[in-house]
Amino acid sequence: MLDARLETVLSLIRAPLHADIGSDHAGLPLELVRRGHIERGVIVELNPGPLENARQAVARAGLGGRLDVRSGDGLDPLAPGEVPSVSMTGMGALTMRGILERGAARQVRPDTLVVQPNDNPAPLREWALGAGYHLRAERLASGYWTYPVLRFERADGPDRAYEGLPPDAARRYGPLLLREGSALLRRQVWADVTRLTPLAAPGRPAALELATAHAALAWLDGQSSLDNDSEG
Known part of the structure; x- marks a missing residue:
């Protein structure tokens, strides 16, 4: 059984061969194989405990012929061009970017x-903009906190997903999520406004974060007004 966070990740993965980095008990790749989202998979773990957990889980499932568990750091165990699809979950955005x-x-x-990522996904969106990856899908999953799940694909040219949006707000909260304007996103933005307001003295980083949250909220409110006008 996967929680809502990993179910959301699973929903965005379909590939003949896929690698999950930092898989721990191998729950995600096991379900990807069982549900037919992938044909074969590679599981990468750095630490001995999670590595052994993954090996045992794959063995118990009888899927050793389809899931290859490798020891290593990040993408190091993968050869160039070997694996077309990769996932990473439960880490900080800066760790993933590295x-x-x-x-x-x-x-x-x-x-x-x-x-x-388990925190602000802006560093990943910024990396993708400069690395030749376009944002193709993004979701929010409820859990201990609100988790963003992003799908990037290699592509040429500028990523048009960000056009017409306040840049900082789009990087922080997501261009596709802002356009969708879900109740979950609105709650997340309001929670940030509430958290940051008492911390946002002039010149502090919290002041910039608060300005970004207000920009996102203003854009969401503007879109809501446009939708109401069109319905009227």
Whole structure:
């Protein structure tokens, strides 16, 4: 059984061969195989405990012929061009960005990336804008907090998903999510406004974060007004 966070990640993955980085008990890749989202998978773990957990879970499931468990750091166990699709979940955005940058330096650049950071996803969106990846889908999943799940695909030219949106708000909250304007996103933005307001003294980082949250809220309110006008 996967929680809502990993179910959301799973929904954005379909590939003949897929690698999950930092898989722990291998729950996600096991379900990807069982549900037919992937044909074969690679599981990468750095630490001995999670590595052994993954090996045992794959063995118990009888899927050793379809899931290859490898020891290593980030994308290091993958050869250039070997795996077209990669996922990373449950890490900080800066940690994920570092893994992707080190992989790119070795020419490991998957066609598709599905990432679920545990914090502000802006560093990943910024990386993608400069690394030749376009944002193709993004979701929010409820849990201990609100989790963003992003799907990037390699593509040429500028990513038009960001056109017409306040840049900082789009990087922080997501261009596709802002256009969707879900109740869950609105709650997230309001929670940030409430949290940041008492911290936002002039010159502090919280002041910039608060301005970004207000910009997102203003855009959402503007879109809501347009929708109401069109319905009228």
